Amino acid sequence: MSRLARFRHNYLQIGTFPFYLVHAVAIAGIIHYGWSWSGFALAMIFYGVRMFFLTAAFHRYFSHRTYKTSRPFQFILAIFAQTCAQRGALWWSANHRAHHKYSDMPQDIHSAKQKGFWWSHMGWFLSNDHHGTDLGKIADFAKYPELRFMDTPNMMLMPAVVLALAIGFIGGIHALLWGFFVSTTLLWHGTFTINSLSHLIGTRRYATTDDSKNNLVLALITCGEGWHNNHHHYQSATRQGFFWWEIDFTWYGLKLFEALGLVWDLRKPPQHVLDNVIDPAEAGLAISDREIASPPPDTALPPPAL
Numbered sequence: 523m524s525r526l527a528r529f530r531h532n533y534l535q536i537g538t539f540p541f542y543l544v545h546a547v548a549i550a551g552i553i554h555y556g557w558s559w560s561g562f563a564l565a566m567i568f569y570g571v572r573m574f575f576l577t578a579a580f581h582r583y584f585s586h587r588t589y590k591t592s593r594p595f596q597f598i599l600a601i602f603a604q605t606c607a608q609r610g611a612l613w614w615s616a617n618h619r620a621h622h623k624y625s626d627m628p629q630d631i632h633s634a635k636q637k638g639f640w641w642s643h644m645g646w647f648l649s650n651d652h653h654g655t656d657l658g659k660i661a662d663f664a665k666y667p668e669l670r671f672m673d674t675p676n677m678m679l680m681p682a683v684v685l686a687l688a689i690g691f692i693g694g695i696h697a698l699l700w701g702f703f704v705s706t707t708l709l710w711h712g713t714f715t716i717n718s719l720s721h722l723i724g725t726r727r728y729a730t731t732d733d734s735k736n737n738l739v740l741a742l743i744t745c746g747e748g749w750h751n752n753h754h755h756y757q758s759a760t761r762q763g764f765f766w767w768e769i770d771f772t773w774y775g776l777k778l779f780e781a782l783g784l785v786w787d788l789r790k791p792p793q794h795v796l797d798n799v800i801d802p803a804e805a806g807l808a809i810s811d812r813e814i815a816s817p818p819p820d821t822a823l824p825p826p827a828l
Contacts, residue, residue: 561700610673625732643718728755746770
């Protein structure tokens with residue numbers, strides 16, 4: 523396939539139309555109606571809430587099973603996370619587990635090292651090659667029919683559509699523009715920075731076999747996901763900001779959920795993991811154990827309580 527044909531296949535096909543449409547409406551709407559600080563505040567509220575559920579549910583629960591919850595609340599987490607319009611919980615988590623297994627290796631689905639910035643940032647997400655869900659990678663959660671139902675093509679985007687309709691019905695065009703279109707555009711690219719920039723820019727505390735890095739700015743815009751080197755070093759921890767000075771809003775939110783009895787058994791990295799710091803001069807060196815001190819995500823914890 524030629525380079526132009528490959529570009530069209532990945533970035534310019536019917537499935538990418540809604541992605542670009544959301545961007546176009548956000549930009550055109552701001553140009554037409556003008557800047558609004560109240561609108562921006564509304565966008566930030568919906569950005570922050572949805573980013574929390576994306577990281578708490580798709581990443582720290584479904585991908586890595588770093589804490590426990592009930593089956594009903596598990597479903598609620600999936601629904602709220604799917605308002606982010608990043609497909610279903612099973613699709614997202616299955617691909618993320620594959621990323622950890624092959625991080626920055628040729629088989630990695632979104633490695634900036636292997637395929638460049640734009641591919642790692644959004645190309646892999648848009649490409650038709652990766653729209654299907656490999657249920658074998660997420661068999662522990664695929665056994666729940668309600669999660670399989672929400673992972674079907676007709677339902678993946680339904681929570682986001684319902685959210686958009688609700689915002690528009692309650693707040694009108696102004697709220698719809700900022701609360702959904704602007705917020706979703708920012709949310710997409712905020713999330714995507716962890717696949718792209720967090721493997722390119724930052725510092726390394728731990729010797730992992732990939733290029734994962736810690737980055738305070740990325741941590742702030744992704745509710746704590748920017749402590750990416752920490753996470754790749756010990757992926758079974760709910761807390762990704764390992765130390766008190768590493769801001770991790772998702773961890774704080776989950777601690778609140780724990781206090782309310784909605785989740786439990788949140789995992790923190792053990793001391794021997796925290797102490798396994800590398801010499802900064804050797805930060806580029808790899809170690810032989812790809813899953814250092816980290817049990818496989820599909821066996822880390824027992825299934826959720828009924």
